[in-house]
Amino acid sequence: MSGKYAPRNEQGKHVIAKDDPHALRVLKEEHHIFRRLFDEANHAGEDRLLQIARELCMRLSVHMTIEEEILYPALKPVIGADEVDEGIVEHQSGKRICAELEQLDGTEELFASKVHVLGEETVHHIDEEDEDLFEDAKEAHEKGKVDLDALGEELRARQAELYDQIAETGETGKTCDAVADEVERV
Template identity: 80%
Template sequence: MPGKYGSRNTEGKHRIAADDPMAISLLKEEHHVFRELFDEAEEARPTRRVEIARELCMRLTVHMAIEEEILYPALKPVIGDDEVNEGIVEHQSGKRIIAELEQLDGDEELFASKVHVLGEETVHHIDEEDEELFEDARAAHDKGRLDLDALGERLRSRQAELYNQIMATGETGKTCEAQPDEVERA
């Protein structure tokens, strides 16, 4: 039975449509995994919650990196700065919680709450991407202003490269993610 978040995977613009361009279907597939893992984390025993949190941190790190390195720079000149910049700021918030979780062993009083808040923030962000950002990107694709299939190939390739790097070293290695310096100065 789908939980609070996973049930969205079959609803409206969260569904993966047969005609979704590759970039959108790839990212929606990941969004589905995130919603399901956050649902599982809500009900999990502490040991399993730690395993889920570790997987989420790794997957989210890769997901944010490919969006910031490839998707967002491609979208910005086509759909404008507002949605992309909002996504970057939301990523920054998620990265802070991920960094905190990676320093914990799971026995801490606030561990489950940090996982929960990461879930709330992530699901809000991915829902907006599914409902707004991807719709704007698709409109640009349909008008020939953006090739989301070619972009999808680049996203998938970079995603595989980052996962291979993690398997080899335990780290993503150097990424070219957005640096929202205005957030850091605040």
């Protein structure tokens, strides 16, 4: 099945390159899954859409957590706060929509629209990460300013831990999500 998002997985900076450090490979693999799932969601019936939405929200929760706990703190002092802070704000928007979706059963009038908007926002975010943040991180890695291979091991280990928690409890448990206080004050 093709769509408007998944073909990007094979284009430009979205491709998992042979010289991508481990951290970028881990995250781009997830980005590829997100694009495929959002394409599938755009063509899914009500029952399948609910399943896709649940999987997306679970995967996004894990993905955002590992970025906020491990990747962003490592990159912020190396590449600067602007790109990282923008990512945190975009995560907050995704978390809000996921929280709304998790309260619904899929039969609501706006359910499909909420999934669609989550897709638009998420794909915009991951496209920017692939094209900008990850390229800046890769450059910093090549200059020895950050070890993205070691960071990849941390990301993968934390990801596995969170998926294990979900399998055991149905919840991600306590995470160290970034808090962007400035959003709350606006």
